[in-house]
Amino acid sequence: MTAVHQDVAVVTPSADLDADAVETMRESLTVAVRDHRHVIVDLHAAPTIDSAGLSLLVRALNEAKAHGGTLTLAAPSRYVVTVLHTMKLHPVFPMYPDLDAALAGYSLSA
Template identity: 30%
Template sequence: MKESSIQYRVFRIMAAQPKVVPLEGEIDLHVSPRVTTTLNAAVKAKPRNLVIDMENVSYIDSSGLAVLIEAMQKVEKYGGKFALAGLQENVKPIFEIARLDQVFQIYPDVDSALSRE
């Protein structure tokens, strides 16, 4: 019985830690459902901070943006913080045109996102 108590405490500590979800490739209509599944699993753990590492994302379309918006809304609903990190130069304009650079907290890299308060 004591062992399960320890496991529970470890789980609780881990759940409170920041979580980083790396994405890569092109996030479009065909890939968005898999990204949704991945982000929903991350959100379900209710991390205090959820950082999406976009360093290896070469393209994102409106369906990908919608997935990120939905994840951000879910995190904010339970009081967590959501951030994007490492947007490539060719991906940044997509966020700027949609004015989502004013909606998302965007950091140059994961370390910067994790060190925010």
Template identity: 50%
Template sequence: MGGLVTALPTRDRSAIDLICDSCGYLLPAISSRLRDWEVVWTLISRHGWTGSPMAIGPHRCPQCAGVVKSPITGGTDATPRPAPIPWRASTRTEGDVAVVDLSGNLDLLIADQLREVVTQACKDHRHVVIDLANVRLIDSTALGIFVRAHRTAKSKGGHLCLAAPSQFIVSVLQTMRLQPVFPIFAGHEHALDWITAGCP
């Protein structure tokens, strides 16, 4: 897998969402007249962002890039930024299911801890539910960990489910053609119900 795609086309490909690799700030549905959505430099620079000219990042918002003034208005960019979510992981058991609650950014910086948590959950349980409700960003390293865990669960006759992914994470899964790999649910309780019902 390559780097993280942080410039994503909307479903109808009429616009592009930009996600800051540093703080997770989302600039939604900016206008796009690009013939090739993967080449996004003109849109990035127009909005004061820096980074790769391609859809694969890194991309940084004006605040994280140190740009104080908006290139469009000339004024200070006063758009509120979400507070950073600290990395946390905890595992709880629901019958034969491990529910792994994650928060923060799932990237190379925490890959070893993430791998340890997910690997242990798959070792101890047949089914694993990864709750992504508090996850803002995910990169190819974390996706690789999930794919390997999925294979482990499948070899034991189980499933690795993803619960409550953000639209950004769903878009990344679609872009990387990984959405069909995992059962995906709106919340962990829906995943548990599906597993309890025999994974119909």
């Protein structure tokens, strides 16, 4: 669920980011944000998100920022992007079409 690429932690949920998955994801995201300056949440296998998943991402983003880090979303589905737009959170989450593009974004800014 968590891997490290170029000193960037990549957390990948294996299913929808909903209330059932939040408990599993919370620990992975907490450790990733604590131990790495930059974290990517690779959403390629999470086509939907609910309020619990959204809350988890916002908390992780705030924690990353508090430690001088970043949290980026890779491969969000159209549904996830729509939810972020609806909740007016799309400007606060950098988003990339896939993991390679997100990793390249960190490589270019390093």
